[in-house]
Amino acid sequence: MKFLLVEDNPVEVKLVEAAFRRHPASESITLETTGDLQTGLELIQSSGPFDLILLDLTLPDSSGIETFRHVYKAAPETAVIVATGTDDEKLALEAMHLGAQDYLVKGRFDLPTLLRVCRYAVERKKNELEIKAANAAMARHERVLTETLESLKKSNEELKATRLQLIQAAKLEVVGRLAAGVAHEVKNPLAMLRMGVDYFLKENRFINKTDTFMLDSMDEAIRRADSVIKEMLDFSSLQKLEMQAGDLNELVKRSLLLMKHELDRRHIDIQLDFDANLPAVYMDKNRLEQVLINLLTNAVHAMRENPKLILRTIACPVEQTGFRVGHRKGDYFQVGETVALLEVHDNGAGIDPEHCEKIYDPFFTTKLNQGGTGLGLSIVKSIMEMHRGFIRIANRPEGGGVTAALILKLNEQVPHV
Ligand SMILES: Nc1ncnc2c1ncn2[C@@H]1O[C@H](COP(=O)(O)OP(=O)(O)OP(=O)(O)O)[C@@H](O)[C@H]1O
Ligand SMILES: [Mg+2]
Structure with a gap:
């Protein structure tokens, strides 16, 4: 002592x-x-x-x-x-x-008192320190417990999201198979109808106004049914992709060119914000072009006053674990992996929050009267899945319009055999 x-x-x-x-x-x-x-x-x-x-x-x-x-x-x-x-x-x-x-x-x-006081003082202090240490340990445990709880909550939410996405994927697959079946069945009768209408039109048998009107309407209806069938077949035959290294910036330019007529007609202001050093992307050019045209068409349809599109490409690392990102089996990306990001910003009407979950559902459309089939985004989603990438669509936080973001694998990140 x-x-x-x-x-x-x-x-x-x-x-x-x-x-x-x-x-x-x-x-x-x-x-x-x-x-x-x-x-x-x-x-x-x-x-x-x-x-x-x-x-x-x-x-x-x-x-x-x-x-x-x-x-x-x-x-x-x-x-x-x-x-x-x-x-x-x-x-x-x-x-x-x-x-x-x-x-x-x-x-x-007196002296015995002094000794006794000393002994008790030392013991009390020792107890006091032990209690303090125990309290600190308890606080530490509580902190660890809270942190564990938080991270559990987070994983749980991630799990929920993944589950939803898996259900969605399964739904898409079933619909895909169903669509293929229906499309094949309907194709032949449609071809018959088409032939019939062509026959009457060519023969010019009907001359009065109502007849021609009826015939034109039938012609239009068949055309529409035909295009739905074509899209459904497209949708269900997505398994065969031709993957190769491609230039995403070039692809965006080509898609814009394909849409040029429509874009010019509506006087759409286009801003390109390209990453000039974007590495090659792992892609099926035709399919990805289809994706872009779907997104651009949706954007064009949504915009009214002073329509403006911003197209942005950039290579950036994935920052957080989440759907398709992490170390799980079946994940497409690792945290920290560099990916190509393509964003299409429009300044249109935006998406009704109630619809946000449904926009990828096959046949979900708010444009029934304008000829929408509601297959666009479900095809986009499938194509992105086939690319081992994904799409996110959300209303722009700064008000007005939608941002559609494509996340794609860089060619160098894909193991080639
Ligand atoms: N950029 C956008 N702005 C506003 N709403 C959008 C946008 N993109 C998609 N949507 C909404 O999502 C729905 C589904 O889109 P999707 O492309 O799948 O079908 P569609 O455009 O209605 O029909 P189509 O099969 O002809 O593409 C649209 O009807 C629309 O309500
Ligand atoms: Mg569409």
């Missing part, structure tokens, strides 16, 4: 020394003594930590409660017993309030 006595009165010092000498375990007690605070603090630094400090509050270089404050600050883990003069119990109690273990009033204690 290492004790420190800070006391300037030699009589008191003698008294304490005598008390410790009498102690049955005096062999194992070392007692250092000093008469002023400054040396006391230095001893705490150089020979500490002490098990116990006996501290006279009235010293040549410090007096009152400040004396205790200094010592307690220097040795917060040591039991401190303060000694005060007679009639200064108020000061003693204040010291205890601030962390002293006990107090002695000079001249009012």
